[in-house]
Amino acid sequence: MISLSHLKNCSTVKSIPEGLNLSSKLFFCTDSRKYHHPAFFVAIPGAKVNPLDVINKLLTQACPLIVYQDNAENREKVKQLQAEFPKTSFVPVLDSVTFLQELSHLHILEWKKISPKNMVFAISGSNGKTTHKEMLGHILNAINPRKIVATEKNNNNHLGVPLTLLQVNDQTEMVVLELGSNHPGEIKVLCDIAFPDAGLTTNIGATHLEFFGSEEKVFEEEGYLYHAVKEHTHSEGFFLINKDDPFLTRFPNFKGAVTYGSSGEVDARISFLENGASIHFQGHSLVATNAHITGRHNKLNLITCVFIAHHFYPECCEQIIAAAAEFRPTKNRSEWIEFENRPVFLDAYNANPSSMKAALEGFKESVVEQGMTLDEACVVLGDMNELGDSSPQYHQELGNFIKTLGFNHVYFVGRFRTDYLKGFAAGAGRPSAADFKSEFRNEVLKKYRIHFIKGSRSLQLESLFDIT
Numbered sequence: 001m002i003s004l005s006h007l008k009n010c011s012t013v014k015s016i017p018e019g020l021n022l023s024s025k026l027f028f029c030t031d032s033r034k035y036h037h038p039a040f041f042v043a044i045p046g047a048k049v050n051p052l053d054v055i056n057k058l059l060t061q062a063c064p065l066i067v068y069q070d071n072a073e074n075r076e077k078v079k080q081l082q083a084e085f086p087k088t089s090f091v092p093v094l095d096s097v098t099f100l101q102e103l104s105h106l107h108i109l110e111w112k113k114i115s116p117k118n119m120v121f122a123i124s125g126s127n128g129k130t131t132h133k134e135m136l137g138h139i140l141n142a143i144n145p146r147k148i149v150a151t152e153k154n155n156n157n158h159l160g161v162p163l164t165l166l167q168v169n170d171q172t173e174m175v176v177l178e179l180g181s182n183h184p185g186e187i188k189v190l191c192d193i194a195f196p197d198a199g200l201t202t203n204i205g206a207t208h209l210e211f212f213g214s215e216e217k218v219f220e221e222e223g224y225l226y227h228a229v230k231e232h233t234h235s236e237g238f239f240l241i242n243k244d245d246p247f248l249t250r251f252p253n254f255k256g257a258v259t260y261g262s263s264g265e266v267d268a269r270i271s272f273l274e275n276g277a278s279i280h281f282q283g284h285s286l287v288a289t290n291a292h293i294t295g296r297h298n299k300l301n302l303i304t305c306v307f308i309a310h311h312f313y314p315e316c317c318e319q320i321i322a323a324a325a326e327f328r329p330t331k332n333r334s335e336w337i338e339f340e341n342r343p344v345f346l347d348a349y350n351a352n353p354s355s356m357k358a359a360l361e362g363f364k365e366s367v368v369e370q371g372m373t374l375d376e377a378c379v380v381l382g383d384m385n386e387l388g389d390s391s392p393q394y395h396q397e398l399g400n401f402i403k404t405l406g407f408n409h410v411y412f413v414g415r416f417r418t419d420y421l422k423g424f425a426a427g428a429g430r431p432s433a434a435d436f437k438s439e440f441r442n443e444v445l446k447k448y449r450i451h452f453i454k455g456s457r458s459l460q461l462e463s464l465f466d467i468t
Contacts (some may be wrong), residue, residue, distance in 0.1 A: 001025040004040075004065070007091065011262040012099040014092045026065070027165060030100075032058055033206040040065035044159075052077045055246070060086040069096045078130060097159055104162035105193045112166050112195075120165075120175045120194050121308070124187055124225040125202030126218060127355040128301050130154050131334065132202060133178040135305040135327055138463060140174060140272070140324035143316040147173040154349075156180030161190050174312070176249075180210040181221050182386065191228035198238040198256075199229045200308070204247035204300075205354030210388035219247040230254050238311060240304065258311075260304065270303055272296055273334055274369075277303035284315070288312060288324040295362015297355075298334060302327070317449045334359065339465050342445060343370070348462040351384045353394050357401055357453060363452045364405055370450065374406050378448035380464070381415035382433070382455015394418040399423020409448060411436065414459055433463050440464050 004022045007013050008064065015110035027039035028089050032051060035041060035058045043051035043066060052074055059081065066081075068074050078090045092097040112387050123132050149167045151160065156178040156349070168175060179190045204219045204446030212218045229237040235254040242248045243261035260268040260279070270280035276289030277299040281424065288306045293299065302324055309320045329335040334347045345363050360379070367377050379402065395416040400411055400423040410427035412420035413436055417429030430436040441464070445451065455461045 001169065002028050002040075002103065002107055002146065003110065006103055006110075008401070009106055010093070010099055010102040012093040012095055012102055014094065016091060017089045020065065020089045020091075033063065035063065035316060037061045038064055041099060042096055043068040045069055047234055050074070050266055052076075052081070053082075059088055060164035063088055064089065065089045066254075067096065067099060069093045084444075093265075097162075099164040100166070101158065101189075101193050104165035104196070108165045108168060108194060111170075111172065112197075114170060118173060119197035120177055122177045122179050122191070122199040122225055122229070123202065124179045124181070124195035124199070126205035126207040126222060127358070128202040129178050129180065130295065131298065131301050131329070132200065132305060133176055134330055134333075135302055135324070136308055137176045137356065138327050139305055139309045139320055139323040140176065140313075142326075143313055143319040144173060147171055148176065149174075149289060150176040151178040152263045156177065158186070158189060161193055162313065165194060179225060183211050184221055186215065187204065187221050187224040188228075191225060191232075195232050196225065196237075197233055199225050200240040200304070201242070201248055201444060203242060203245045203354070205352055206387060206390075206394060207354075208386045209390060210386040211340075213388065215247070218309060223248070226251050226273065229310045234304070242310070242348065246400065260307070262300075270309060273322050279303050279307050286321070288321060290327055292328045292336065294334065294336065294356055294366050294367075295364065337465070340445060342449065342451060344451045346462060346465070347389070348460065349457055351382060351456045352387070352456055353384060353398060356398055356408075357382070358382065359454055360361050360405060360407075360452065362397050364407075367450055372449055375408055376449040377407060377409065377442055377452065378450070379407050379410045379452045380436075380444075380454075380461065381410065381412050382459035382461050383416045385456040391416060392422075395419035396423040399427070402427075406411055411440075411444070411456065413461065423424065433459055437464055 003025050005140055007016055015124050029035045029039045030042050030044055032054050041063055052068060083088055106379055125127050133151055142149045149172050151164050157180050177194055179187055181187045201222050204222060206215055229239045237256045239257045241257055241259045242249050243259045243264055243266050259266045262270045268279050271278045276286055278287040286306050288303045290302055306320055306324050333349045336347055337344050399420040402424050410424055412427055412429045413433055421427055453461050
């Protein structure tokens with residue numbers, strides 16, 4: 001529940017009506033379709049809909065408070081609504097999203113005062129943020145039910161982060177918070193809202209280069225979390241530094257930092273197993289296995305999350321290992337599905353050069369582990385978006401990479417198919433998933449025993465299987 005006393009300290013609030021009980025606490029809602037009395041409602045303007053036009057149902061349920069974005073049109077609407085529903089208070093704000101950011105910041109600071117154990121664990125990075133968040137959230141919820149709040153889906157932006165933080169209640173002990181960015185400065189904004197106490201930057205790769213320009217700029221952006229944790233905790237906060245990453249290894253240690261990796265001098269050494277990974281630190285070892293994930297990168301993600309969970313709950317070692325084994329990838333993200341008696345690796349949510357390479361290497365391992373040959377495997381790759389002027393080069397390089405892996409049957413889908421083909425001329429290009437669907441379902445799917453499907457979200461490659 002949210003304390004209404006925070007309204008006094010939100011700079012975006014223009015006025016507070018007389019009679020509003022600021023000592024009360026209420027649940028909040030931003031979706032009028034999901035409203036339940038007696039929550040208060042924050043009206044966030046949509047691209048086509050003014051939320052003040054669709055709140056009559058809320059008002060007839062005696063919604064106690066409506067927060068709305070102030071402008072001439074809305075003032076007139078509120079005047080009419082106030083006359084009809086005099087028991088509802090209306091609070092105007094300069095900007096609804098900025099108000100939520102301020103409110104969530106004040107709410108999380110208040111929550112941290114309840115107990116020194118309460119903390120925000122934040123995750124940034126080019127690849128694997130959502131996977132880490134899902135894995136860690138799954139493990140922590142298994143050992144500490146109803147006391148963990150984690151980012152839902154990929155609600156990791158300027159709106160999703162505040163909405164996640166506002167889910168925190170008095171029983172919550174930890175927030176697992178995913179931080180996303182595709183423009184410079186966005187991670188700083190999110191860190192200023194959340195004040196993370198601990199965290200991890202997964203890796204640095206060629207993502208959103210259309211807006212960042214170079215991997216060095218990506219490092220500056222994603223790596224801001226390191227500086228935020230160090231500053232907010234006076235160097236006491238737990239922060240994992242991936243020493244296998246050529247960018248992240250440049251981070252200097254501080255008191256709360258822990259280095260990890262598979263080589264070099266590290267505090268926690270990772271080794272890879274056939275169906276999982278192990279981590280060795282301070283005379284201790286943890287082993288995590290999982291039959292539902294593929295690839296070295298996901299084994300790394302899993303053992304890292306096991307290590308994080310063990311750091312905070314060392315007394316729950318057996319529960320942590322058991323929960324790690326039970327984790328399953330979320331829909332359309334690095335998941336294995338069975339379609340017409342064929343195993344299919346499907347990741348139709350995101351794609352960039354480093355995640356593509358890692359996934360392809362993992363798929364090759366799986367083909368061999370399942371007793372098949374690469375000649376029995378089919379690879380379908382969609383575009384990698386937001387790579388800027390270097391997009392053609394990155395697609396050509398990935399085509400070359402596929403050649404080195406030894407795959408023979410490859411289809412490229414999307415506007416960069418010709419660039420892929422410059423790197424792998426033996427492949428075939430198709431304009432879109434819609435153009436390819438009939439051929440894939442009637443011919444390609446039946447011809448090969450195992451399939452790999454990955455591309456950026458806009459390609460909607462899951463539509464090849466009628467999955468939405």
